[in-house]
Amino acid sequence: MIQEILLPGHLYLGVLAERLHQTLIKLTKKLRYIKALATSKSSDNKLCQGIPKNMEICHVPRIDMEKNTYSLYPGLYLFTTPGRMMRPVKNLMTQQTEFIGTMEQCYLHVCVKPEEFVENKTSHSELYPYSFMSVVACLTPFSEFNQSPRNMYQCQMGKQTMGTPCHSIQNRADNKLYRINFPQSPIVRTKIYDHYKLDDYPLGTNAIVAVVSYSGYDMEDAMILNKSSFERGFAHGMVYSTEIVELNDKSFGSSKGKIFALDPRYPKLGEKLDKDGLPYVGSIIYPGDPFYCYLDQNTGEYRVQNFKKLEKAYIESIRALGSDDGTDPLNKVAIMMSFNRNPIIGDKFSSRHGQKGICSRIYPTEDLPFTESGLTPDIIFNPHGFPSRMTIGMMIEFMAGKSGAIYGTAHDATPFQFEGGQSAIDYYGNLLKKAGYSYYGTESMYSGIHGRQLEVDIFFGVVYYQRLRHMVSDKFQVRTTGPIDVKTHQPVKGRKREGGIRFGEMERDALLAHGTAAVIQDRLLNCSDKTTEKICTRCGSFVSISKKNSHLTCLLCGKNDALSNICIPYVLKYLVAELASVNIRVKFDTTQARITNYSVEP
Amino acid sequence: MTGKNTKTQEEIVHDLRTRVKLEEYGVENTQSTDYPGTYEHYDDSWDFEKFKKNFKIDIKSYSADKMEMEFDMIGIDASIANSFRRILLAEVPTMAIEKVLIYNNTSVIQDEILAHRLGLIPLKAGPSKFKFKLNPEGDNNEDDTLEYELKVKCKMPKNGNKEDRKSFIDSKVLSSHIKWNPIGNQAEQFKEEDVCPVLGDILVAKMNPGQELDLKLLAVKGIGKDHAKFSPVATAYYRLLTEIVLKTDFYDEQAEKLKSCFSPGVIKIVEDKKKEGRTKAVVDNPRLDTCSRQVYMFDEFKGLVEINKIRDHFLFSIESTGAVTCENLMKESINILMMKTQNLLNEINSKKN
Numbered sequence: 039m040i041q042e043i044l045l046p047g048h049l050y051l052g053v054l055a056e057r058l059h060q061t062l063i064k065l066t067k068k069l070r071y072i073k074a075l076a077t078s079k080s081s082d083n084k085l086c087q088g089i090p091k092n093m094e095i096c097h098v099p100r101i102d103m104e105k106n107t108y109s110l111y112p113g114l115y116l117f118t119t120p121g122r123m124m125r126p127v128k129n130l131m132t133q134q135t136e137f138i139g140t141m142e143q144c145y146l147h148v149c150v151k152p153e154e155f156v157e158n159k160t161s162h163s164e165l166y167p168y169s170f171m172s173v174v175a176c177l178t179p180f181s182e183f184n185q186s187p188r189n190m191y192q193c194q195m196g197k198q199t200m201g202t203p204c205h206s207i208q209n210r211a212d213n214k215l216y217r218i219n220f221p222q223s224p225i226v227r228t229k230i231y232d233h234y235k236l237d238d239y240p241l242g243t244n245a246i247v248a249v250v251s252y253s254g255y256d257m258e259d260a261m262i263l264n265k266s267s268f269e270r271g272f273a274h275g276m277v278y279s280t281e282i283v284e285l286n287d288k289s290f291g292s293s294k295g296k297i298f299a300l301d302p303r304y305p306k307l308g309e310k311l312d313k314d315g316l317p318y319v320g321s322i323i324y325p326g327d328p329f330y331c332y333l334d335q336n337t338g339e340y341r342v343q344n345f346k347k348l349e350k351a352y353i354e355s356i357r358a359l360g361s362d363d364g365t366d367p368l369n370k371v372a373i374m375m376s377f378n379r380n381p382i383i384g385d386k387f388s389s390r391h392g393q394k395g396i397c398s399r400i401y402p403t404e405d406l407p408f409t410e411s412g413l414t415p416d417i418i419f420n421p422h423g424f425p426s427r428m429t430i431g432m433m434i435e436f437m438a439g440k441s442g443a444i445y446g447t448a449h450d451a452t453p454f455q456f457e458g459g460q461s462a463i464d465y466y467g468n469l470l471k472k473a474g475y476s477y478y479g480t481e482s483m484y485s486g487i488h489g490r491q492l493e494v495d496i497f498f499g500v501v502y503y504q505r506l507r508h509m510v511s512d513k514f515q516v517r518t519t520g521p522i523d524v525k526t527h528q529p530v531k532g533r534k535r536e537g538g539i540r541f542g543e544m545e546r547d548a549l550l551a552h553g554t555a556a557v558i559q560d561r562l563l564n565c566s567d568k569t570t571e572k573i574c575t576r577c578g579s580f581v582s583i584s585k586k587n588s589h590l591t592c593l594l595c596g597k598n599d600a601l602s603n604i605c606i607p608y609v610l611k612y613l614v615a616e617l618a619s620v621n622i623r624v625k626f627d628t629t630q631a632r633i634t635n636y637s638v639e640p
Numbered sequence: 641m642t643g644k645n646t647k648t649q650e651e652i653v654h655d656l657r658t659r660v661k662l663e664e665y666g667v668e669n670t671q672s673t674d675y676p677g678t679y680e681h682y683d684d685s686w687d688f689e690k691f692k693k694n695f696k697i698d699i700k701s702y703s704a705d706k707m708e709m710e711f712d713m714i715g716i717d718a719s720i721a722n723s724f725r726r727i728l729l730a731e732v733p734t735m736a737i738e739k740v741l742i743y744n745n746t747s748v749i750q751d752e753i754l755a756h757r758l759g760l761i762p763l764k765a766g767p768s769k770f771k772f773k774l775n776p777e778g779d780n781n782e783d784d785t786l787e788y789e790l791k792v793k794c795k796m797p798k799n800g801n802k803e804d805r806k807s808f809i810d811s812k813v814l815s816s817h818i819k820w821n822p823i824g825n826q827a828e829q830f831k832e833e834d835v836c837p838v839l840g841d842i843l844v845a846k847m848n849p850g851q852e853l854d855l856k857l858l859a860v861k862g863i864g865k866d867h868a869k870f871s872p873v874a875t876a877y878y879r880l881l882t883e884i885v886l887k888t889d890f891y892d893e894q895a896e897k898l899k900s901c902f903s904p905g906v907i908k909i910v911e912d913k914k915k916e917g918r919t920k921a922v923v924d925n926p927r928l929d930t931c932s933r934q935v936y937m938f939d940e941f942k943g944l945v946e947i948n949k950i951r952d953h954f955l956f957s958i959e960s961t962g963a964v965t966c967e968n969l970m971k972e973s974i975n976i977l978m979m980k981t982q983n984l985l986n987e988i989n990s991k992k993n
Contacts, residue, residue, distance in 0.1 A: 208748070219753055266868035270760060276750075320742070320751055352752065378752060402865065404726040410931050412877030412957065474903040474930040482667055482931050484879070489722025491660055491670045491880065491949070 059099060062114055066097040067131075069116075070161075074132040093118050094139035115141065125169075127162040130155075135165065167454040168228075176230040178390050179438070179451030179502075180431035180462065188429050191392030199388075199504040200275045200379075201241030207278060208355065211372050215278040216379075216507045218243075220271040224502040225442035226435050228452040242390075242504040243273060244439065248415035248483070249424070249497040252407060253399070260398035261387060262418040268381055268400055272416055273505045275379040278354065283343075285332050285369040297367045299333040301340035307331060316371060317353045323375070324350045332369075349511060351375035384510030389501050391432035393423055407483040407492060414486070417503060434462050436499030437479040441469035443500045515539060527567040527608035567608035576600035578625040581614050604628070653679060660880060660949040664936035672717055672951055691715070700927075700955075702966065709966035713878070713954040721878055721954045727973040728876035730864040733772070734963045735765040735786060735835075737859045737869075744854040747813075747847045754845060754853075758790070759869045761815050761842055762961040763859055765835040767872075768972075773860045782824025786835055786859040789819045790844075793852035800849075808849055816840030818857065838962030872969055874959040880949035882926040887944050895921035898941065901934040927955065 053061045069089065076091040094117035098109050117139060124137040127148055138146060148162040149155050155163075168176055174193045175181065181189045200216040207215065221240035224231065231237065245267075256262050263272070285296035298315040301307055307328055312318050315331035323329065329345040345351070354374040360366040381387075381397055388394035406414045424433070438449040449466075456462040467477040475481065480495035513533070520536045522529055529538040541561050549558045573580040574592035582594040583601065591598045604626075614624045647655070655661070657679065661668040676684045694715035701710045713721055740755035747754075765786055773784040780787065795809040796802075805811060815837040822830070845853065864871030884906070890898050891912070898921045899907040908924035931949075935941045958966045 266864075266871070269868035271756065274753075274756075320745065352750070354750075376750065402730065403868070404729040404864075408877050410879045412875045412879075471932065471934055474932055476932040477934060477937060482662070484722075484877075486722075486726070489718040489725070490672075491667050493667050493670055495666065 062097055066095055069095050074129040074134050074136045090118050092124055092137050094142045096142040096145055126165055128165055129162055176228055179226045179228055180434045182453040183431040183434055184391055185428040188392035188427055192390055195388050198506045199241045200507050202239045211280040217276055218505055219274040225500055226438045226449050226451045242502045244500050245416040245503040247417045247419050247501045249419050249421050251420055252418050255399040256418050256420040259395045261395040263397050263400045264403055264406055264416045265400045266403040267416040273381045275505055277377045277379050280372050280374045282372050295335040296332050297369050301331050316356050319353050321353050322350055349377050351377055386506040386508045388504050388506055389432055391429040393429055405486045407486050409481045409483050435501050437466035439500030441466050444473045563607055569608045570603050570605050572601050573604045574600050575602055575628045581618050658951055660951050662947040706965035707960045710957040713956050715952050723977055724973050725876050727976050728873050729871055731976050732872045732969055732972045733767045733861050733863050734870050734872045735763050735767055735859045735861055737857045739858040741856040746851045747845050749845045757844055762838040764838050767861050770861045782826050787821040787823050788857040789821050790817055790853055790855040792817050794847035794849050796849035811847055812843055813845040815842035872964050874961055876958045878954040878956040881953040881955055882929045883948040883950055884923045884926050885946040890921040891918050895919055903928050903930050
């Protein structure tokens with residue numbers, strides 16, 4: 039029987055059924071050969087014409103020889119459509135780079151190492167052993183030594199670093215842009231750093247790190263920063279933000295005719311704002327300062343808008359925006375500001391191994407331990423961060439970074455390069471040993487506080503540290519008293535509004551379990567919506583009390599002889615009023631209540 | 641061999657009193673124990689004459705520009721040596737730029753970063769000739785403030801090429817561009833080279849043609865505790881003198897191996913006079929040792945080599961930033977320590993009455 043091989047609409051060839059399998063294998067091989075040839079630039083082989091270099095050739099055999107089962111949809115599939123994901127591998131037949139697709143690769147045997155090659159089966163090999171990893175994953179040095187979840191954490195955190203987002207900050211108007219001021223190229227780096235030219239966009243600093251429990255401020259993932267390093271610029275950063283001010287914003291329904299202008303009646307305003315009613319470029323503006331001033335031409339009134347942000351800002355630039363034809367008067371501007379974000383207690387840092395930490399203290403240099411060569415660490419990292427997390431890659435980075443700093447070279451830390459031969463620890467240990475340092479990367483240190491030598495050797499080295507964009511100045515919340523909700527008289531929520539943090543049912547439950555009734559009363563009543571209300575002890579109502587002939591009277595009883603003060607949460611009054619509106623009367627039994635004041639107001 | 645290596649009771653006590661012992665994985669006897677009453681048959685009471693006899697300062701090296709000094713301080717407790725180190729780092733005053741008045745800055749570097757960079761430039765001005773400025777908002781007086789000016793404009797040379805960055809005039813703003821403006825009688829007191837930046841080639845900013853800086857800089861006196869820029873030293877630190885005891889002789893290959901375990905220059909190979917044709921390892925200069933303790937990694941040396949540190953022998957080293965010479969820094973730190981102890985004494989005496 040003749041089997042037909044069809045390409046869309048056309049009979050391509052017909053073969054005998056029993057030879058179909060062999061023919062398809064041959065055909066696939068041939069197609070792949072031509073495709074691989076087409077990939078190489080120099081090829082002007084006539085064979086390649088008509089075969090795109092990004093064609094996906096997928097042969098699904100009728101019978102899976104290995105499992106000895108029938109395939110579901112056998113056939114030879116060819117894809118040439120755009121929008122498919124493809125990746126480069128090496129074609130072992132032609133020794134050229136070939137792009138393979140997602141379906142195609144399921145039916146190919148791709149080896150990673152030469153040892154994995156199987157005769158008559160392996161057709162491709164990976165270009166690099168780390169080909170399976172993404173760009174962010176490739177940024178972790180010595181990642182093959184780390185426990186795998188740590189590498190995943192680093193992939194998350196790598197995206198949160200304050201780095202160098204672009205070189206065109208002056209010309210941009212981003213809502214928020216984080217940037218560090220004195221970045222460095224890492225000493226310990228993978229090949230990807232060069233391939234993607236990441237030195238043009240550095241995202242950290244080579245920090246001198248000591249692994250020691252010093253002063254207790256480095257407990258539980260906290261880290262101590264050296265005050266002198268900080269003062270010399272370590273991890274200094276800034277945040278840019280742009281505010282677009284549109285005076286005649288149609289969405290607010292305001293009419294036309296507002297323009298930026300300085301109010302001439304207040305000469306003091308001129309100290310902060312320029313003649314055009316906008317702040318001076320380069321000036322510092324504090325919360326509450328005048329931000330801009332405008333004139334409403336309809337009413338002839340000047341208005342000053344104050345600066346609402348909670349931090350001081352530097353005015354970087356002001357750009358006049360407006361209609362496309364540029365004929366509108368000045369009524370729309372983009373004001374770019376920068377905020378100083380030098381490290382403070384509570385800021386987040388991380389190495390490249392999923393080891394994040396919070397700066398818990400900025401410690402004076404003279405108090406920090408120093409080595410035999412007089413070096414004080416920039417960062418103190420707590421040794422308890424290592425045993426449970428098993429980030430051996432970070433320990434190797436310590437040693438590699440240290441030896442790189444000593445010899446003045448950058449070390450290649452691409453994963454999977456230390457397989458088989460010498461171990462990474464031995465390699466860097468020997469480098470350190472040759473330079474006169476301890477093979478293990480440790481150093482004896484002296485306490486900066488009492489001046490004696492420390493009784494243990496300290497693991498000491500250079501690690502590339504990233505500053506993460508989570509900063510306390512964006513997050514801290516503080517409230518003693520402040521704005522309250524109009525309806526309930528309870529504290530409002532939200533950091534921006536100077537609100538409180540919700541004390542919810544679960545928190546209440548916890549305090550109940552502790553039996554701390556006074557604390558509950560403090561949280562839920564005294565610090566919340568405590569009010570004193572008049573109540574009629576006879577009818578048990580406090581919504582019925584009103585002034586009658588300038589005397590407080592209970593409108594239900596028509597008398598005022600049973601009025602007294604009672605202390606309640608304001609929401610209770612609100613609830614009773616709401617219930618009254620749907621004809622539900624709430625009656626309070628005050629016989630048990632501790633009545634505070636019996637006297638009836640005149 | 642064993643007979644030679646067992647120590648007498650007296651030797652053990654002596655070691656305990658004067659040596660810090662470096663073991664393979666740690667350090668022992670770091671604390672000084674020579675207080676009165678700790679040991680029998682020893683008189684550890686403090687005596688000035690005894691101290692005078694034991695105390696020694698020995699300057700080992702002093703660079704010609706007086707910026708680096710290494711000296712030995714012998715016969716003193718770690719707490720005192722550490723006090724000097726701490727005072728040098730944090731309490732000896734210098735002058736540094738504290739305020740930057742920006743009249744114009746069209747370069748890409750932000751005002752506040754530029755000001756921070758300028759603050760860190762070390763100045764030659766001698767701090768002893770100035771007073772602390774007590775009121776930071778007050779007037780700038782001749783005895784507490786130095787005024788400088790940094791006025792640079794980057795220009796394109798005539799027929800210059802846009803691509804050729806190196807040809808731009810004043811594209812790099814260096815510390816040598818900082819000019820001094822004398823106030824009051826300062827012009828009679830100082831010369832420009834007395835108060836200018838220590839180094840003229842510190843890069844402050846980079847500019848493109850057309851960009852300019854116009855700044856007034858005000859330097860005041862301060863201490864390192866307030867800000868690292870006032871610290872007079874690049875670093876000041878000490879370490880203890882290493883003592884390497886070879887309990888047995890090492891010859892030929894073993895000697896070479898021993899030598900490789902220490903920093904270069906620590907162990908010397910000499911020809912053995914007693915045994916001809918054989919070379920022997922001897923300790924040459926233990927000062928150079930970095931205490932890596934490689935020697936303990938080999939079983940063949942274990943127990944045969946002892947590394948100690950002499951507890952009251954400090955190898956002190958000071959690197960000045962340039963304002964004050966090392967010797968004056970040390971003198972100043974001694975003065976400050978004396979002042980502090982005097983203050984404490986006065987405090988105690990006033991409470992007594």
